[in-house]
Amino acid sequence: MSRVFTIVEGLENLGAMRTGGQGSVYKGRRTGTILTAVKLLPTPIHHESQDDANYRRFQNEVDKLRKVNEQPSPHVVKILSSGLTESGSFPFIEMEHIEGPDLCELLDPPKGEKVFTIKETIKVADQLASALAHCHGVGVKHGDIKSNNVKYNVHTGNYVLLDFGLAVMSDEQRRSSVRHAGAIEFMAPEQHEGVMLPQTDVYSYGVVLYELLAGQVPFPLQDSGETARNAVLVSHMESPVPDLRIVRSKNLPGSWTADKQQLEMQVPQWLLDVIDKCLQKKPHERYLTGVELHQAITTGMVSATMQGNEHQAVQQITELQDENQRLEKMLFQYQQADTEKDKKIDALQTMLLQAGGTFNAQKGMVELTKSTVHISRRMFYGLISVAAIFLLLFIFSFLNKSDGDGSNNEYKTYTPYISLPVTSPVAKAVTPKPYTRDSVSADLEEYEARLEALRHAADARRHRRYYYQPVPPKPKKNKGWFSIFF
Numbered sequence: 001m002s003r004v005f006t007i008v009e010g011l012e013n014l015g016a017m018r019t020g021g022q023g024s025v026y027k028g029r030r031t032g033t034i035l036t037a038v039k040l041l042p043t044p045i046h047h048e049s050q051d052d053a054n055y056r057r058f059q060n061e062v063d064k065l066r067k068v069n070e071q072p073s074p075h076v077v078k079i080l081s082s083g084l085t086e087s088g089s090f091p092f093i094e095m096e097h098i099e100g101p102d103l104c105e106l107l108d109p110p111k112g113e114k115v116f117t118i119k120e121t122i123k124v125a126d127q128l129a130s131a132l133a134h135c136h137g138v139g140v141k142h143g144d145i146k147s148n149n150v151k152y153n154v155h156t157g158n159y160v161l162l163d164f165g166l167a168v169m170s171d172e173q174r175r176s177s178v179r180h181a182g183a184i185e186f187m188a189p190e191q192h193e194g195v196m197l198p199q200t201d202v203y204s205y206g207v208v209l210y211e212l213l214a215g216q217v218p219f220p221l222q223d224s225g226e227t228a229r230n231a232v233l234v235s236h237m238e239s240p241v242p243d244l245r246i247v248r249s250k251n252l253p254g255s256w257t258a259d260k261q262q263l264e265m266q267v268p269q270w271l272l273d274v275i276d277k278c279l280q281k282k283p284h285e286r287y288l289t290g291v292e293l294h295q296a297i298t299t300g301m302v303s304a305t306m307q308g309n310e311h312q313a314v315q316q317i318t319e320l321q322d323e324n325q326r327l328e329k330m331l332f333q334y335q336q337a338d339t340e341k342d343k344k345i346d347a348l349q350t351m352l353l354q355a356g357g358t359f360n361a362q363k364g365m366v367e368l369t370k371s372t373v374h375i376s377r378r379m380f381y382g383l384i385s386v387a388a389i390f391l392l393l394f395i396f397s398f399l400n401k402s403d404g405d406g407s408n409n410e411y412k413t414y415t416p417y418i419s420l421p422v423t424s425p426v427a428k429a430v431t432p433k434p435y436t437r438d439s440v441s442a443d444l445e446e447y448e449a450r451l452e453a454l455r456h457a458a459d460a461r462r463h464r465r466y467y468y469q470p471v472p473p474k475p476k477k478n479k480g481w482f483s484i485f486f
Contacts, residue, residue, distance in 0.1 A: 039093040045091055124150070127158060129294040130294055133294040197283055
């Protein structure tokens with residue numbers, strides 16, 4: 001790119017970045033690889049002398065700008081240097097170059113969406129209010145707050161306030177610049193008269209937030225003609241601000257889902273109140289400085305967080321109460337089940353004791369007594385039945401038992417006696433009558449003598465011949481099959 005003109009030695013001009021009524025911004029490069037942004041003011045200063053009012057005013061405003069960098073803010077562009085160009089004697093301000101799109105580009109489809117999300121808008125509101133609080137805290141009024149003077153730093157993720165061109169202009173220069181080339185959609189009512197107050201920046205801040213949420217400024221400029229500019233000027237001074245929610249609902253991106261659109265319509269009331277106060281027509285009805293504005297933003301964010309936490313806490317308490325009721329019901333059911341189990345266990349223990357068993361807690365098992373035989377109830381009844389049948393058969397067989405002659409076998413009582421074998425009629429004749437046990441001892445000798453006589457008689461008959469007459473066999477007893485038990 002060709003060099004347009006020399007700014008100062010060691011500062012190269014790489015071409016115009018943006019041109020406006022307050023001046024042109026060129027991309028400059030110092031000797032080396034450091035990129036900077038250079039703001040050139042349109043009114044030349046021919047004499048670098050304290051006698052020149054324009055030069056003196058310029059130096060005073062530049063001194064104020066230097067105070068902004070004494071305590072750097074991540075949301076305010078750093079002022080690197082200032083002075084007059086070698087060619088043309090134009091005042092310039094050299095600032096750091098911020099890589100990234102500005103808010104105007106982020107709101108321009110297709111690169112960006114027409115409206116910001118509520119979360120991102122709150123982030124811009126907090127960081128831009130922090131930048132204004134930093135500037136107003138050192139006595140510097142920006143005077144040109146608008147969407148293309150706020151850039152998104154792609155390296156840090158912060159929004160940065162740029163372009164302090166109006167801050168170093170005189171009131172007459174500022175009035176002329178605003179009337180012919182200023183961004184009239186962002187200007188406060190008093191700014192059209194060349195007046196710049198801290199409340200002026202607050203008003204422009206409100207317009208920026210309105211644009212982010214609604215997708216357009218409160219009073220859009222229809223064309224670049226003088227009539228359209230005057231219409232916007234009058235609207236800022238007299239017309240009420242259109243309802244932000246209605247305008248936002250019309251400009252929501254069609255690419256968003258229905259759920260997201262419904263969610264993004266829930267703009268926090270505290271944020272709407274902040275924007276409404278910033279856009280008041282009279283300066284004293286707005287926030288007085290950026291410091292007060294930033295406090296309001298911080299308070300709103302904290303209150304929203306507390307309300308969100310409170311709502312979340314209430315929801316958690318409700319969920320815990322429901323869970324507690326569910327657990328109580330489960331506990332009651334378990335208690336009833338345990339009661340039934342205890343009853344069953346008691347009954348089983350009673351049955352176990354009756355059966356002769358014990359429960360071994362160490363082994364966790366039931367042990368039966370070894371001396372006790374355990375059989376099933378069916379087998380027990382079977383054994384009882386078999387025993388009863390055999391008992392009845394025994395009784396029946398006993399009652400029907402008979403002797404060998406066929407007579408019933410009955411128990412008879414006999415008188416005790418001692419009898420000797422009868423071998424002959426003589427012996428039969430001398431067979432003693434029955435005696436009792438008490439008389440046996442007394443008659444024993446008499447029996448022995450008689451027996452001796454009988455022996456001699458028997459020996460005498462030994463040689464005699466007798467016909468053998470066998471003894472008839474004893475008749476067998478009439479035994480039935482029941483007699484096997486006897």
